[in-house]
Amino acid sequence: EPEVTQTPSHQVTQMGQEVILRCVPISNHLYFYWYRQILGQKVEFLVSFYNNEISEKSEIFDDQFSVERPDGSNFTLKIRSTKLEDSAMYFCASSGTGRGSNYGYTFGSGTRLTVV
Amino acid sequence: KQEVTQIPAALSVPEGENLVLNCSFTDSAIYNLQWFRQDPGKGLTSLLLIQSSQREQTSGRLNASLDKSSGRSTLYIAASQPGDSATYLCAVMNTGFQKLVFGTGTRLLVSP
Numbered sequence: 345e346p347e348v349t350q351t352p353s354h355q356v357t358q359m360g361q362e363v364i365l366r367c368v369p370i371s372n373h374l375y376f377y378w379y380r381q382i383l384g385q386k387v388e389f390l391v392s393f394y395n396n397e398i399s400e401k402s403e404i405f406d407d408q409f410s411v412e413r414p415d416g417s418n419f420t421l422k423i424r425s426t427k428l429e430d431s432a433m434y435f436c437a438s439s440g441t442g443r444g445s446n447y448g449y450t451f452g453s454g455t456r457l458t459v460v
Numbered sequence: 461k462q463e464v465t466q467i468p469a470a471l472s473v474p475e476g477e478n479l480v481l482n483c484s485f486t487d488s489a490i491y492n493l494q495w496f497r498q499d500p501g502k503g504l505t506s507l508l509l510i511q512s513s514q515r516e517q518t519s520g521r522l523n524a525s526l527d528k529s530s531g532r533s534t535l536y537i538a539a540s541q542p543g544d545s546a547t548y549l550c551a552v553m554n555t556g557f558q559k560l561v562f563g564t565g566t567r568l569l570v571s572p
Contacts, residue, residue: 375558386551387504389559400558435503448494449560453503 346370350436350452357426357452357459365421365455376419377437377449378411380404387435393419426459433457462487466563474541474571481535481566483550489529494560495524495535496549501514504549508535512555540570 349368357363369376371376392403393411410422419438423430436452463486473479483493492511496504508517508524510533516525537544546568547567551560 377559379560386564387551387560387562389561392558394558402559433501437504448492448506448509449504450506451496451504456501 346438346450348438348450348452350434352455353453354456355458357421357457358367359428359459363423363426363457365423365434365436365457367419367421367452368417369419369436370440370450371417371440373438373440373450375399375439376411376413377439378421379435379451380432381435381454382429382432384405390421422458426457428459431457431459462490462552462554462561463554464550464561465568466548467565469562469564470567470569472569472571474489475540475542477540477570478536478538479540479568481537481548481550481568483533483535483563484533484554485533485561487554488531489555490528491553491555492552493524493526493533493552495522495533496551498547498565500547500550507548537568540568542570542572544568545570 351366355439376393379387381387391405392399393446396437408424411418433456434455437449465484467482494509495507498504510517510526526533547561547565549565550563
């Protein structure tokens with residue numbers, strides 16, 4: 345069964361450093377997403393990406409965040425200057441139609457980011 | 461603004477019991493609703509997807525229903541097993557948007 349792959353599984357970084365979280369979505373999917381989950385809290389939407397541009401973003405997704413699809417397979421989330429409150433599990437997801445009709449969303453297993 | 465609530469927050473049952481998890485949402489203009497399973501420290505596994513025009517979906521021992529007008533969905537798990545122990549998340553997609561809005565989840569423990 346097709347999978348969304350995320351690397352690394354765990355990343356520790358110092359406050360103020362830049363981090364890049366990587367994802368390989370399902371190959372024939374068209375929509376790509378990042379979500380995050382702070383420990384003990386709800387899963388929260390960050391951004392959706394379609395046709396090489398951001399199609400929707402939340403108020404969390406400020407100028408410190410950016411996304412990119414540098415080639416035909418990878419989808420990345422960059423945090424420019426990490427803060428302690430950025431510590432969370434970050435999930436990448438993809439869907440075929442953008443409406444999740446036949447397949448729904450497929451989520452990756454997440455990257456746990458710890459900012460110290 | 462869509463708000464999704466799940467009750468109970470935690471549930472502990474003996475193996476073999478049938479159980480119901482509840483999800484409610486405040487804005488009935490949804491496109492679809494999904495139920496996910498999350499194991500500790502792991503990703504989200506999609507269990508069932510219900511389109512707004514549907515009333516229920518079934519997969520194996522799982523059955524999810526949707527009552528859009530009342531803003532409710534239930535996940536029914538038949539003959540629960542210890543392997544069903546996980547957190548179950550409900551998420552809705554509103555019409556006109558692509559994002560999912562998640563509930564806080566129900567943490568289920570099925571004891572042998």
